[in-house]
Amino acid sequence: MAKTVKKRTGKKREPDAAKPRRKPGPAGKTKKRKRAAAVPHVPHVPPLAIGPGSAVLDRLFAVVQSRRDADPAISHSARLLARGPAKVAQKFGEEAVECLIEAVAGNRDAMVGESADVLYHLIVLWVAAGVTPDEVWAELKRREGISGIAEKAARARALPVAFGLETTKIP
Numbered sequence: 706m707a708k709t710v711k712k713r714t715g716k717k718r719e720p721d722a723a724k725p726r727r728k729p730g731p732a733g734k735t736k737k738r739k740r741a742a743a744v745p746h747v748p749h750v751p752p753l754a755i756g757p758g759s760a761v762l763d764r765l766f767a768v769v770q771s772r773r774d775a776d777p778a779i780s781h782s783a784r785l786l787a788r789g790p791a792k793v794a795q796k797f798g799e800e801a802v803e804c805l806i807e808a809v810a811g812n813r814d815a816m817v818g819e820s821a822d823v824l825y826h827l828i829v830l831w832v833a834a835g836v837t838p839d840e841v842w843a844e845l846k847r848r849e850g851i852s853g854i855a856e857k858a859a860r861a862r863a864l865p866v867a868f869g870l871e872t873t874k875i876p
Contacts, residue, residue: 797826
């Protein structure tokens with residue numbers, strides 16, 4: 706029993722037995738025809754480049770911020786924010802530890818899920834503390850291209866000065 710096939714025109718037709726839909730390959734197997742890829746080449750983006758990846762975090766921030774005054778009985782974000790910054794920070798810390806545990810255990814999939822939890826709770830913490838993603842993105846952009854060793858050394862020199870000490874060693 707032959708199936709009817711729909712052409713691009715929308716009309717039905719009987720399949721053409723003389724025209725195979727696939728080209729025969731070795732040992733009588735069939736191969737799919739390859740089409741030229743119409744996808745343009747996307748250049749490699751450095752990991753700290755602020756681009757489309759930050760957009761999802763910006764949207765999540767907007768959602769959490771919009772839930773600030775929502776009913777804690779229906780919004781997890783509102784419930785967390787109602788408990789205050791200290792509890793939000795505690796919850797963020799718990800999620801960070803869970804992420805670390807999965808990383809050390811080598812549970813890649815669980816680590817991905819815990820990482821999402823960490824980012825969510827970090828954003829809730831930003832909302833609780835009045836920090837915006839733009840401030841964080843600007844700080845990351847400022848640090849981009851600076852060696853982590855040099856950046857930490859600059860902070861170590863600034864700390865004693867902030868406390869009025871005349872040494873570069875931290876007591």
